Amino acid sequence: MLSWQQKYLELTKGAADNYHHSWWKRHGVVLDGEIAAVCFRHGNFDLAAKSYEKVCALYAGEGWQELLADVLPNLAECQKMLNDQAGYLASCVRLLSLDKGLFSTKERQAFQAEVLRLARSEMKDPVPLDVSSLITFSGNPGPPLELCDGDPGILSVTVWSGFPDDITLDSLSLTLTATFNADEGAKALRSSTATILKPGRNTITLALPPQRPGSYVLGVLTGQIGQLRFRSHSFSKGGPADSDDFMSYEKPTRPILKVFKPRPLVDLAAAISSALLINETQWVGVIVRPIDYSLKGAVLYIDTGPGLNIEESHVIEMETRVNISQSSAEMTNSNGTQKDCSLASIKEFQQLKLDNGRIEFPAWASDTDTVIWIPVRAISDRLPRGSSSVTPQKQSNLDGMRTIALKLEFGVSHNQIFERHCHCPSLP
Numbered sequence: 001m002l003s004w005q006q007k008y009l010e011l012t013k014g015a016a017d018n019y020h021h022s023w024w025k026r027h028g029v030v031l032d033g034e035i036a037a038v039c040f041r042h043g044n045f046d047l048a049a050k051s052y053e054k055v056c057a058l059y060a061g062e063g064w065q066e067l068l069a070d071v072l073p074n075l076a077e078c079q080k081m082l083n084d085q086a087g088y089l090a091s092c093v094r095l096l097s098l099d100k101g102l103f104s105t106k107e108r109q110a111f112q113a114e115v116l117r118l119a120r121s122e123m124k125d126p127v128p129l130d131v132s133s134l135i136t137f138s139g140n141p142g143p144p145l146e147l148c149d150g151d152p153g154i155l156s157v158t159v160w161s162g163f164p165d166d167i168t169l170d171s172l173s174l175t176l177t178a179t180f181n182a183d184e185g186a187k188a189l190r191s192s193t194a195t196i197l198k199p200g201r202n203t204i205t206l207a208l209p210p211q212r213p214g215s216y217v218l219g220v221l222t223g224q225i226g227q228l229r230f231r232s233h234s235f236s237k238g239g240p241a242d243s244d245d246f247m248s249y250e251k252p253t254r255p256i257l258k259v260f261k262p263r264p265l266v267d268l269a270a271a272i273s274s275a276l277l278i279n280e281t282q283w284v285g286v287i288v289r290p291i292d293y294s295l296k297g298a299v300l301y302i303d304t305g306p307g308l309n310i311e312e313s314h315v316i317e318m319e320t321r322v323n324i325s326q327s328s329a330e331m332t333n334s335n336g337t338q339k340d341c342s343l344a345s346i347k348e349f350q351q352l353k354l355d356n357g358r359i360e361f362p363a364w365a366s367d368t369d370t371v372i373w374i375p376v377r378a379i380s381d382r383l384p385r386g387s388s389s390v391t392p393q394k395q396s397n398l399d400g401m402r403t404i405a406l407k408l409e410f411g412v413s414h415n416q417i418f419e420r421h422c423h424c425p426s427l428p
Contacts, residue, residue, distance in 0.1 A: 040074055049078035049087075060094075069095075069102040086127050089118055089228065096162055097133035108164040116167070119228035126227045132234040134162040137174070137221050139256035140203070144215075148293065149262040150415050153208040155189060157256075159221070161197040169195045170226065174206060175219030179255060187211065188222075195223075208257070210415065215255040265293040268406050270422035271371070276378040276402060281311050286372040286406065286422075287321060288365070296366035298410035300359045305403035307379050314375035315351040316359060321371040378402055 036051035052075035059068040076091035092111045095103070103111075118127075137159045147153050157174060161167065172191040189206040221232040271285030288295070304310055348364045352372075359372065401423055408418045 036071070036074070040078065045078040045081045049075060049082060049084070052078060056094075065098050065102060069098055072098075085118055085123060086129070089115060089127060089129055093129060093131055093134055096164070105164060112163050112165055112167070115228070116225065119226035121227070123227040126224075126229050129228055129230045130232070131230045132232045135197070135221065135230070135232045136160045136234040137218065137232065138235055139218060139254070144255045144258050145208075146258050146260065147208075147211070148260050148265060148416075149213050150210050151259075151411055152210055152413055152415060153257075155206045155208045155257065157204055157206065157218070159197060159202045159204055161199055161202060163197065164199055166199070167197050167225070169197065169223045171195075172204070172221070172223040174221050176211070176216040176257060177219045178212075179215045179217055187216075211257065211259045213259045213261040216257040216259075217255055264291050265416055266290050266295065266408060266410065266418050268408060268418060268420045268422075270404060270406075272422070276308075276376070278378050278380050281314065281375050281377050283373045284376050284404065286374065286404075288370045288372060288408075290367060290369070293410075293416075294366045295361055295408075295410050296363065297414070298361040298366070298408060299414065300361070300372070301405075301407040301409070302354070302357055302359065302374065303405040303407075304376065305405065308402040308404065309377050309379060310354065311375040311377055312354065316354055316375070317349065317373040318352055318359075318362070318365060319349045319371055319373075320347040320365075321369045374404075376404075 036048045036055060039045070039048035039051065052071055055071050056068060056075055059065075059071070072091060072095055076088055076095065079088040079091055092115050095111045096108060096115075100108070137157055140156050140158055145153055145155060155174075169191075172195045173188045176187045176189065189208060191204065191206055195204060218235060223230055267287075267289045269287045269289075271287060276282055286300075288300075302310065348362075348368075350362050350364075352359050352362075404422045406420045406422060410416050410418075
C-alpha cells in the first residue's frame with residue numbers, strides 16, 4: 001500500500017471514529033465501507049472484515065437488503081481467506097436468507113454448496129449456527145393433536161426451507177414447551193432417521209412419547225449436518241395453502257398438543273345371572289364398553305381362578321351390544337348352555353380364538369359396546385355333576401365363589417391397561 005493510501009486510511013478511520021462517538025453513526029458506517037473496500041483490494045482481510053461487519057450490521061438493522069447484498073459477499077470472502085469457518089458459514093446463511101431476486105439461482109446454489117462443503121469437512125470442533133432466518137417451522141393447520149394421559153402419538157410439523165436445493169439433515173429435533181407449567185422443562189422430540197428438506201414447504205412427522213397432561217407449544221428446532229449444529233427460533237405463521245415458500249417469524253400462541261388428565265377409557269363388567277352349575281358348560285358374558293376411546297387392536301387376557309376352567313373345545317363369541325343399559329342379569333340365562341340375546345340388538349357377530357389366555361379384538365369392535373361370551377365349567381371334587389356351586393350350609397362362603405381375572409391392553413402401543421376381577425355370585 002502506498003504512503004498516500006495509508007494516510008487516506010488513517011484520516012478516514014479517524015473521521016469514522018468521530019462519527020461513531022457522535023449522533024452521526026450512519027456517516028461513520030459509510031466511511032467504514034470505504035476503509036473495508038481499500039483493505040479488501042490490498043489483501044488486508046482482517047481489517048476489511050472488521051469494517052465490513054459494521055457496515056453489514058447497519059444495513060441489516062435498517063432492512064436495506066440490496067445494499068447488504070453488495071457488501072456481504074465481500075465479508076464472506078474475507079472470512080474465507082482468514083479461515084474463520086463459523087463466520088463464513090454465518091455469512092453464507094445470511095446470503096441465502098436475502099430476497100431471492102438479489103442473486104441468481106446459480107449463485108444461491110453456490111452459497112448452499114459452501115455450507116455443505118464446510119459442514120462435511122474435517123472441522124476441528126462442531127460449529128453452532130443460527131438459521132432462524134432460513135428455516136422456520138409451525139404446527140399444521142387445524143386443531144391441536146389431542147391425546148389421553150399415557151398415550152404416545154405422531155406429531156406432524158411443517159418446516160419451511162429457504163435453501164435453493166434439497167438438503168439432508170443427519171438429525172432433527174424439536175422441543176415442546178408446556179404453556180401453564182413453568183417447572184415443566186422443554187421436551188425434545190427427535191427424528192430417528194435422516195430428514196431431507198426440499199425448498200419451500202415440508203411436512204415432517206416425529207414420534208411423540210407420552211407427555212404429562214397439559215397444553216404444549218413448539219419451542220426450538222435443532223439439527224445437525226456433519227459438524228454443523230444449527231438452531232432455529234423462528235415460527236412460521238402458516239402461509240396460504242398454495243404457497244410453498246411462505247415464511248414469517250411470529251411466535252405461535254395456539255397449542256400444537258393437548259394431553260388430557262387421566263379419565264376412565266373403558267369399562268368391563270361380567271354378566272352373571274345365577275350360580276354356576278358344577279361340571280356343566282355354561283356361558284359367562286363380559287360386557288366391554290369403550291368410553292370415547294378406540295379399542296382398535298385391543299387384547300383381552302382372561303385368567304380363571306381355582307375351580308373354574310375355560311372350555312377350550314368351544315369357541316369364544318363376540319357380538320355388538322346396543323342396549324347396554326339392561327341389567328347384567330338379563331344377558332345370560334340361568335339354565336346354563338344357551339345365551340339369551342333377545343334383548344340385545346346384534347349388528348356384528350364373530351367367533352374368536354383363545355390363544356394362551358388372550359383374545360384379539362376385531363376391527364369392528366373398536367368403537368362400539370360389545371359382549372364376549374366365554375364357555376366355562378365350574379369344578380368341585382366335593383359336589384356331584386349338575387349341582388349348584390352355591391355354598392352348602394356347612395361350607396365357608398368363599399368355597400362357592402369362582403373368579404375371572406380380566407386384563408385389557410389397548411391404545412396405540414397397548415400402553416393403556418384396565419384390569420378387573422369378576423366374581424361369580426353364590427346364593428345364601
